[in-house]
Amino acid sequence: MLKSLLERLRNGEGVVVEDYKTVYVWGFVEEVPYETLYFNKGRWIIERLNCFSAIDLGLGTCNCNSHPTFLEETISRKEALELLKKYIQQKQREAASAEREMAWLDEAIASAE
C-alpha cells in the first residue's frame, strides 16, 4: 500500500486524503475531493477545496470567478507522512468492514433456502 502510494505521488498523481461528501437532491451521494496531497519538485503540497458551491464539482451554482475553487498550501514532510498514515489507516478500516460484510453474506447465503 505505502509503496504504491509513494509511486503515485512520484508520478505527480494526487492522493485524496479527505473526501467531502454531499448529497444530491435526487438522492445520489457524490464525493468530491476535499484534501488532496501532491508531491511536486521536492515539496509536499496539500490542495484543499475552497468553494463549497462550485458548479464544476456539482456542488452549487458558483462559477468561482472571484476566488479559486481549490487552494494550495505547502506542508512539511512530517505533516505529509502523517496524512499518508491516516489515509492507510482509513483504507484498513474500510477493508475490515468489507470483510465483515462478506462474512455476514456468506452466513446469510448458507442459511438461505
Ligand SMILES: [Zn+2]
Ligand atoms: Zn466558487
